[in-house]
Amino acid sequence: xxxxxxxxxxxxxxxxxxxxxxxxxxRSLNHRTMVFTGGREARSLDGDWTFCVDLLDTGLRQKWxxxxxxxxxxxxxxxxxxxxxxxxxPVPSCWAMVKEKWYFFEGSAWYTRPLDIAAxxxxxxxxxxxxxxxxxxxxxxxxxxxxxxxxxxxPFFAELxxxxxxxxxxxxxxxxxxxxxxxxxxxxxxxxxxxGVYREVALYETPATVIRDLFVHLAPGEGFNRIRAAVAVxxxxxxxxLDIPELGISQAVALDADGTGTIEVEAEPRLWSPDDPxxxxxxxxxxxxxxxxxxxxxxxxxxxxxxxxxxxxxFLRGISVHEDDAVLGxxxxxxxxxxxxxxxxxxxxxxxxxxxxxHHERAARLADELGFLLWEEIPVYWAIxxxxxxxxxxxxxxxxxxxxxxxxxxxxxxxxxxNENPDTxxxxxxxxxxxxxxxxxxxxxxxxxxxxxxxARKRIEDRLADHIDVIGxxxxxxxxxxNFEDLEDIGRNSRPDKPVIIxxxxxxxxxxPNGPTQGLFSETYMRAVYEKQIExxxxxxxxxxMSPWIxxxxxxERRQNVFQRGFNRKGLIxxxxxxxxxxxxxxxxxxxxxxAERGSPSP
Ligand code: GCB
Numbered sequence: 138x139x140x141x142x143x144x145x146x147x148x149x150x151x152x153x154x155x156x157x158x159x160x161x162x163x164r165s166l167n168h169r170t171m172v173f174t175g176g177r178e179a180r181s182l183d184g185d186w187t188f189c190v191d192l193l194d195t196g197l198r199q200k201w202x203x204x205x206x207x208x209x210x211x212x213x214x215x216x217x218x219x220x221x222x223x224x225x226x227p228v229p230s231c232w233a234m235v236k237e238k239w240y241f242f243e244g245s246a247w248y249t250r251p252l253d254i255a256a257x258x259x260x261x262x263x264x265x266x267x268x269x270x271x272x273x274x275x276x277x278x279x280x281x282x283x284x285x286x287x288x289x290x291x292p293f294f295a296e297l298x299x300x301x302x303x304x305x306x307x308x309x310x311x312x313x314x315x316x317x318x319x320x321x322x323x324x325x326x327x328x329x330x331x332x333g334v335y336r337e338v339a340l341y342e343t344p345a346t347v348i349r350d351l352f353v354h355l356a357p358g359e360g361f362n363r364i365r366a367a368v369a370v371x372x373x374x375x376x377x378x379l380d381i382p383e384l385g386i387s388q389a390v391a392l393d394a395d396g397t398g399t400i401e402v403e404a405e406p407r408l409w410s411p412d413d414p415x416x417x418x419x420x421x422x423x424x425x426x427x428x429x430x431x432x433x434x435x436x437x438x439x440x441x442x443x444x445x446x447x448x449x450x451x452f453l454r455g456i457s458v459h460e461d462d463a464v465l466g467x468x469x470x471x472x473x474x475x476x477x478x479x480x481x482x483x484x485x486x487x488x489x490x491x492x493x494x495x496h497h498e499r500a501a502r503l504a505d506e507l508g509f510l511l512w513e514e515i516p517v518y519w520a521i522x523x524x525x526x527x528x529x530x531x532x533x534x535x536x537x538x539x540x541x542x543x544x545x546x547x548x549x550x551x552x553x554x555x556n557e558n559p560d561t562x563x564x565x566x567x568x569x570x571x572x573x574x575x576x577x578x579x580x581x582x583x584x585x586x587x588x589x590x591x592x593a594r595k596r597i598e599d600r601l602a603d604h605i606d607v608i609g610x611x612x613x614x615x616x617x618x619x620n621f622e623d624l625e626d627i628g629r630n631s632r633p634d635k636p637v638i639i640x641x642x643x644x645x646x647x648x649x650p651n652g653p654t655q656g657l658f659s660e661t662y663m664r665a666v667y668e669k670q671i672e673x674x675x676x677x678x679x680x681x682x683m684s685p686w687i688x689x690x691x692x693x694e695r696r697q698n699v700f701q702r703g704f705n706r707k708g709l710i711x712x713x714x715x716x717x718x719x720x721x722x723x724x725x726x727x728x729x730x731x732x733a734e735r736g737s738p739s740p
Contacts (some may be wrong), residue, residue: 138563152196155314157196161275161311164530166293168537168607172264172341173348174546176420176429179266179339180414182308186248186334188226189218190239191311196247197643199519201627202277220249221308228338229268231331231466241694247336252278252306257298264345265295267496268336270312271467272320288321289314289529290460290494290516291538292336308322310334312356319525321495321532322516327705328459328493331467331691336497346372352544352680353379353419354581355408355434356401361447364404370396370423375449377423381566384417392423406666408447409433411487414508416547434504439583439606442636442679446510446550452729453510453682455488456481456709458720460496461691469497476714478507480688484709484721484726490640490684493518493556495539504548511548512585512640512684515539517555523563532567533574540578549582553640556587557611560599567707569604595623597637598629608633609640611686614673615666616644621673628677636681642670643686646718647700663707664719671727685724689714 151157189196196202201218209219226232232239232246257263267274271289275282278300286293300306314332316324350369355361366379368390372484377390377398378630384406390398407415416431438445445451458477460467474497481489487510491500493514504511522528536554543549554571558564572584584608590612591598614624631637646652646663653659667685674680690708697703704712709721 138140154198157194158645161197161282161285162273163284164287164534166276166286166295167534168296168405168541168575169293170284170296171349171538171541172266172343173351173428173517174266174292174341175351176427177341177343177480179341182252182265182340183228184250184336185225185257186228186250187220187222188224188232188246188248190232190242190244190246191218192242192244194245194655196245196311201247202311203281205279206307218247218619220247220307226333227696229335230333231335231468232333233329233331233618234464234466234468242332243315243330245311246314246332248310248312250308252301252308252340254301254303254306256303257301260345261298262345262347263297263301264341264343264347265297265308266292266339266341267295267334268292268338270310270334270336271314271330271332273313274334277311279306288535288538290496291535292498292542293538297340298467307611319522319528321521321528321530321535322493322537323519323521325520325695326493326516326518327693328461329466329694333371336469344372344425346370346426347650348377348423348426348428350541351419351421351428351430351432352579353432354545355406355436361408361434361436362403362405363401364406365399365401366400366421367563368392368397368421368423370426372396372424372426374424376482377421380420380422381417406434407436411504411508411510414506414547416505430545430546431505435547435549435582437583439636442634442681444583444607444636444681451681452731452734453488453684454484454486454731455490455512455638455682456484456486456685456688456724457490457492457641457684457686458688459492459691460494460712461689463692464587466692469499471499473714474499474503478503478509479560479689480710481509484725485732487732488512488682489682490514492687495542498542501543501548507544510550511546512551512553512638513539513543513549514553514556515571517558517568519557521558521567523535523558523561523567529567529570532571536571536575537578540575544579544581551583551585551607551655552579553585553587553609554605557589558586558682559590560601565600572601572604583607585609585640590627594630595626597627597633602633605683606635608635608637610637611641612639613642613644615669621669624670628673631679633679637677637679639674639680639683639685641686642683643667644694644720645700645706646720648716648718650712652700658706660719664723667720668725671723675727685709
């Protein structure tokens with residue numbers, strides 16, 4: 138109890154108040170506070186931060202963020218935390234991977250670091266960007282609450298300008314990864330609930346006028362010779378300027394009173410495709426602010442049950458992938474991403490499903506450069522509180538943050554709004570709204586979701602299918618579903634008027650020293666499942682792609698049998714990200730065959 142503190146309103150309140158979290162749940166850091174960062178210089182705040190796990194939320198109850206910086210030995214009050222010294226953890230990292238004692242920790246944790254600023258220049262703005270923190274992140278600066286963000290996989294921005302002083306400042310982040318009924322995802326997932334600030338943190342300094350958004354793309358419609366740019370600027374600029382030097386474009390964009398503006402210009406870009414991943418430098422300036430990006434121009438459409446890239450039919454030779462590493466957890470680095478795409482190339486893929494949440498933004502940037510197509514997704518996974526308006530707001534915000542982050546990436550062709558959700562009225566209206574929101578924010582891409590099969594009628598049957606462009610289908614015939622003939626029946630009984638992507642299929646194989654040599658969990662069984670799947674699916678002409686489950690084995694709490702031992706072992710490659718299982722070659726051979734057909738661009 139903090140009896141002697143004049144900082145706690147009163148000592149008992151800190152112990153008895155169960156609404157202690159309410160003032161710190163403003164959700165004020167959301168897609169509206171995003172800033173376009175392409176081409177900006179940033180000051181990295183990565184490195185060691187003082188760190189403390191806080192299972193009982195004592196920090197919020199006692200208001201640890203108000204503690205005056207001083208050495209522990211000098212304190213005259215018995216505070217329960219020392220933000221300014223003691224144990225540290227690196228940012229970015231997942232705490233489960235840093236120390237064994239934090240492996241299964243679920244709750245709040247406090248990160249503190251000094252932030253030294255030579256001078257706070259009048260008229261300049263100071264904006265913090267957190268690449269991702271799982272799941273609720275509250276930001277404090279110099280004892281003041283700045284705002285909080287929900288959602289474990291999208292970036293967020295906090296303006297520090299008014300609270301920053303010249304000299305030493307103290308920045309604190311409280312991150313909570315507790316699984317709850319109202320979060321997105323909810324309590325039960327088939328991936329590990331890593332906690333922490335696991336993507337990069339940086340400080341941006343900008344002029345008073347800030348470019349918040351730039352969306353540049355090939356204009357929808359006929360022909361491939363119009364480029365559209367939509368911009369959002371905050372400040373007193375009345376116009377912005379768009380430059381794409383290689384296309385000879387230098388054009389003013391008039392801004393409305395709310396700072397937004399759109400232009401369309403004639404241009405003849407070389408179209409981006411996996412065969413020719415051409416990117417153009419794009420610059421935008423407004424007032425004293427300037428940003429840039431590398432953008433490919435291409436068109437993705439659906440016509441009946443066909444997917445068209447730049448007007449040509451496309452078969453998606455894909456593989457699903459989680460953001461997971463046996464050593465780093467959810468932390469991604471360049472080497473990991475490059476290895477991932479190299480393995481996808483070895484599989485003869487032109488497509489990756491980035492499941493089940495937004496991956497690091499570098500993934501789509503690399504896919505742009507290397508020429509891969511991507512499915513990106515938000516974690517509306519299994520059961521969600523579909524009838525809870527706050528849960529909807531959270532899901533929609535994660536979707537908009539993802540779209541605003543990645544909609545200049547030519548590689549991204551599909552926004553997926555969910556995975557294997559029960560077909561209830563509440564779910565239908567929740568996910569239909571998400572699909573409509575995605576279309577409104579980005580009319581240049583397709584929407585999808587992993588939909589359902591009616592097992593009694595043996596056909597694809599999901600009311601959501603009417604509201605998305607591409608039907609994703611997860612099916613595990615040969616694994617969870619024994620009977621392969623059922624898959625043939627489903628294939629025959631379903632007459633979708635839209636393209637279907639087999640967004641998951643697969644089987645587990647433990648190739649460790651104690652793995653079985655035959656039957657379930659053996660490599661031979663897994664290979665046979667792949668062979669049968671391919672044999673069945675290749676005859677279904679409305680199947681326009683597949684992304685089997687999954688490239689690498691991945692860590693998960695709920696898989697604990699003797700072969701799994703804490704990992705889902707459906708990877709075509711083991712968790713070492715090196716050892717290939719026999720099914721790898723089966724899929725690679727099938728994809729090589731498809732790549733040789735017309736309409737299958739290869740990277
Ligand atoms: C699924 C889920 C995926 C699981 C997979 C499995 O249908 O979408 O998240 O990991 O099955 O291995 O059971």
